[in-house]
Each structure stands twice: as C-alpha cells, then as structure tokens.
Amino acid sequence: MGRLNLTRRGFCAGGVAAFSVRPTWAATPDDLTARKARVQLAPDGYPMTEVWSYDGTLPGRTIRVGQGERVTRRLVNDLDVPTSIHWHGIRIDNAMDGVAGLTQDAVPPGHTFDYDFVAPDAGTYWYHAHTNSMEQVARGLSGPLIVEEADAPEVDADEVLMLDDWLIDPDSGQFFDDFDQPMALSHAGRMGNLIGTNGQYQLEMPAQSGARLRLRLINAANARIFVLRLQGLSGWSVALDGMPLAAPEPVMDEIILAPAQRIDLIVDVTAPEGETAALLRLDDDDQWRGQVAFPVQGARSGPRRDRPAALPPNPNTALPDLTAARSLDMVMEGGAMGRLATARYKGRDMGFRDLVGQGQFWSLAGQVGMSDEPFAELERGEVVRLRIENRTVFAHAMHLHGMHFRKVAADGALGPLRDTILSIPEEPLEIAVSADNPGKWLFHCHMLGHARSGMTTWIDVT
Numbered sequence: 372m373g374r375l376n377l378t379r380r381g382f383c384a385g386g387v388a389a390f391s392v393r394p395t396w397a398a399t400p401d402d403l404t405a406r407k408a409r410v411q412l413a414p415d416g417y418p419m420t421e422v423w424s425y426d427g428t429l430p431g432r433t434i435r436v437g438q439g440e441r442v443t444r445r446l447v448n449d450l451d452v453p454t455s456i457h458w459h460g461i462r463i464d465n466a467m468d469g470v471a472g473l474t475q476d477a478v479p480p481g482h483t484f485d486y487d488f489v490a491p492d493a494g495t496y497w498y499h500a501h502t503n504s505m506e507q508v509a510r511g512l513s514g515p516l517i518v519e520e521a522d523a524p525e526v527d528a529d530e531v532l533m534l535d536d537w538l539i540d541p542d543s544g545q546f547f548d549d550f551d552q553p554m555a556l557s558h559a560g561r562m563g564n565l566i567g568t569n570g571q572y573q574l575e576m577p578a579q580s581g582a583r584l585r586l587r588l589i590n591a592a593n594a595r596i597f598v599l600r601l602q603g604l605s606g607w608s609v610a611l612d613g614m615p616l617a618a619p620e621p622v623m624d625e626i627i628l629a630p631a632q633r634i635d636l637i638v639d640v641t642a643p644e645g646e647t648a649a650l651l652r653l654d655d656d657d658q659w660r661g662q663v664a665f666p667v668q669g670a671r672s673g674p675r676r677d678r679p680a681a682l683p684p685n686p687n688t689a690l691p692d693l694t695a696a697r698s699l700d701m702v703m704e705g706g707a708m709g710r711l712a713t714a715r716y717k718g719r720d721m722g723f724r725d726l727v728g729q730g731q732f733w734s735l736a737g738q739v740g741m742s743d744e745p746f747a748e749l750e751r752g753e754v755v756r757l758r759i760e761n762r763t764v765f766a767h768a769m770h771l772h773g774m775h776f777r778k779v780a781a782d783g784a785l786g787p788l789r790d791t792i793l794s795i796p797e798e799p800l801e802i803a804v805s806a807d808n809p810g811k812w813l814f815h816c817h818m819l820g821h822a823r824s825g826m827t828t829w830i831d832v833t
C-alpha cells in the first residue's frame with residue numbers, strides 16, 4: 372500500500388492542536404466525518420462504488436461562508452487509515468493547513484481534529500485530504516469551499532461544478548486499487564476511465580434562455596488537465612484560483628484547467644429554448660464531449676445584461692515590487708523519458724535506477740520528496756522570484772500552500788494571482804511570491820502521483 376510518507380519526526384510543528392479521542396456524544400452540525408459510503412458513480416446499470424467520503428456524499432457537501440467569516444469543522448475520522456484536511460487556496464493560519472507530517476500529525480482512525488480558521492478571501496476554493504492524498508483524493512475525499520463576496524454579482528444561478536475522474540473496474544464498480552502503479556506515477560499520473568461533475572457521470576442543469584449563470588469550476592482530478600469549451604453559453608472569466616481578475620475577460624478560446632485549479636465564469640445562456648447548452652471537454656481521442664449539459668427550458672424576459680463588473684478585489688493583493696526580489700531556481704527532472712541522473716532522497720544521493728526501486732521518479736531542485744531543510748527560507752514580507760525549469764516531458768500543476776503568487780512574463784509583466792500553475796515542458800516559467808504568511812508551506816505538483824513520487828518540497832517563511 373503506497374503511503375504519502377511526508378512524515379519525519381521533527382517536521383511536525385510542536386504543540387499545535389493535539390488530537391482528542393473521539394467524543395461519545397452525538398455528532399454536532401460542525402462535524403465533517405471522513406467515512407466509507409456507497410454511491411452511484413458509474414452510469415445506471417453498473418454497480419455502486421464504495422468511496423471514501425466526507426459525510427457520505429461525493430463530492431463532500433459545499434461549505435459556503437461569507438468573506439471574513441470563520442470556518443469551524445471537526446474532522447471525525449471514521450476511516451481505517453489516518454487522514455487530514457487541506458483547505459486549498461485559503462491563505463490560512465499555518466497550523467490549520469492540514470498537511471500531515473508538516474503542519475499537523477495525521478489524525479488516526481477514531482480520532483478527531485478541530486479546524487478553525489478565517490476565510491480572508493472571497494472566491495472558489497476546495498478542501499481535500501492531505502494524508503496519502505494520491506489515494507485518498509482519488510477515493511473521493513474532497514469538496515467545494517465557497518467564500519461569498521459581501522457584494523456578489525447579480526446572476527440567476529450560482530453553481531459549483533466540481534470536475535473529476537475516477538478509475539473504476541466496470542465489472543465490480545470498485546476503484547482499481549493500484550494507486551502507486553509505477554506506470555502512472557512516472558508518466559502523466561492516474562487518469563480515470565470515468566469522467567464526471569459533482570459526482571455524476573452526466574450532470575444536467577436546466578437553465579432558461581437568456582439567464583446569467585455564475586459557474587465555479589474546480590478541477591478535483593488526480594492528474595487530468597481539462598480542456599473545455601462553451602457551447603450555447605457566452606461570457607467572461609472573472610476569477611482564477613479564487614482570486615478576482617482585475618477585469619472580466621471574455622471567454623474566446625479553450626479553457627485549460629489543470630488539477631486543483633479553479634475558474635469562475637459568468638455566462639449568459641445564448642442557446643434558444645429547446646436546445647441544450649453545454650460545457651464541453653476535449654477527450655484524448657480529440658473528440659469534444661459533454662461535461663455538463665444545460666437543457667434550455669423557458670426564456671428569461673428582459674433585455675440582455677451588460678458585461679459584468681469585476682469582482683471586488685480581495686485584501687492584500689497589491690502587485691509585489693520586484694526591484695529587490697531575490698531569485699530562486701528550481702529545476703524539475705525525472706519521469707519516464709526524462710533525464711534525471713541522480714538526486715537526493717532521504718539524505719542520500721541516489722541514481723535514477725535506485726530511485727525507481729524506491730518508487731520515486733521525480734526531483735525538484737535535485738531533491739526527491741521532503742527534506743529536513745526547506746527548499747528556501749524566506750523572511751516574512753520578502754518578495755522572491757522563482758524560476759522553474761521543466762526538464763521533464765510532462766506538464767506539472769505546481770501548487771503553493773498558504774500564499775498566492777503571480778506569473779512573471781518574459782517582459783516582466785505580472786499575471787493574475789494563482790495558487791496552482793501549469794508548467795509545460797521546456798517552457799520557461801517564473802513566478803513571484805510575496806512571502807507574507809508565516810509558516811511551513813508545501814510546494815508540490817498537484818498531479819498527486821507525482822507529488823507522491825518526488826515532486827513535493829516546502830518553504831519556510833519566518
């Protein structure tokens with residue numbers, strides 16, 4: 372059984388929120404119980420699937436709070452394995468970040484952990500397991516976390532669309548359980564054979580012609596990069612990874628959504644009554660297929676609305692001053708068809724063949740997986756530029772915990788805030804981070820099999 376073994380004694384921040392034995396009283400409304408459940412993931416006629424869920428549903432229930440409000444959830448672990456929850460994209464207090472082995476100990480079966488944090492930023496976020504996440508997220512441990520603006524744009528419906536895929540044996544309906552299969556780890560990652568939205572194989576959302584919808588897309592898949600297109604819908608992208616764009620951008624082309632990324636769209640239904648609008652995805656066979664169908668029923672009266680205003684900006688999102696920024700370099704190596712010769716793993720220099728023998732395939736800046744020392748020690752408030760050189764033949768969705776960052780273009784222009792960015796082979800990538808959140812923060816590939824087999828490191832902001 373492959374376990375994401377980030378844990379080394381000494382990593383765990385001392386004294387943070389120790390476990391309590393599971394209380395004997397009844398569940399409170401704030402419980403979030405990780406447990407097995409049976410759901411109909413595969414199309415009707417196929418067997419039900421045993422999943423690992425939050426509170427019995429897949430995905431977990433949408434948590435909605437107002438901007439600046441507290442989120443309090445008691446994780447109750449009713450699974451047979453340790454677990455923890457990461458609140459993806461929330462600029463959170465480090466002790467609440469949910470990374471087993473770095474910010475807390477994994478919560479053993481039968482135990483609980485109290486998460487309690489403020490959601491400073493409005494936008495579309497999500498929560499998911501961060502203990503052996505390659506397996507636990509694939510089995511269903513994720514859900515949406517929506518932080519609402521005090522002054523939200525006027526829309527007829529506000530919908531969360533959690534895109535995912537699952538690797539299921541069609542005969543039994545159960546997950547294939549070879550989560551650390553070397554072929555998947557060393558190539559593009561674990562791809563599902565069943566693709567869906569909000570836990571449904573074919574999600575349908577009836578809509579009126581002329582209606583304005585806010586669609587909050589979340590890619591919860593382990594490794595799949597979704598390539599998407601609108602049909603019978605026309606509109607704008609208004610936020611990436613939760614953070615508002617300075618101005619809405621018309622959706623003209625394909626939308627690329629890497630694992631863990633989010634995009635908020637505001638779209639008008641342009642398809643007439645009786646037709647079906649859709650979010651389409653490009654499949655591996657180069658065919659466009661329906662990801663979400665919007666059967667158009669009825670028509671909204673009234674004139675077409677104007678272009679929406681930008682979402683209100685989140686706090687502390689000013690452009691960083693790069694003039695005195697320190698530059699850091701990170702070379703990514705490894706994987707099938709890669710050029711990784713040697714790298715450090717568990718304190719030893721090892722050749723690629725030996726690393727493969729350990730189930731490890733990737734390195735970041737010469738290091739495979741977690742090290743005792745961080746990749747970088749940053750002073751709180753410092754701005755750094757991180758140059759990422761992808762010497763592999765695969766794309767990687769790099770996610771920084773605790774802080775958003777901006778892409779630095781070749782001409783020095785800064786892109787929108789993101790928490791996860793897709794690195795393309797041989798394409799130079801540079802990001803700028805304002806290290807304004809103290810703590811130990813993971814930086815890892817969100818192709819979760821890659822994270823498990825080498826592409827996980829951390830920075831320390833003090």
Ligand SMILES: [Cu+2]
Binds near residue numbers: 817
């Ligand atoms: Cu990767």
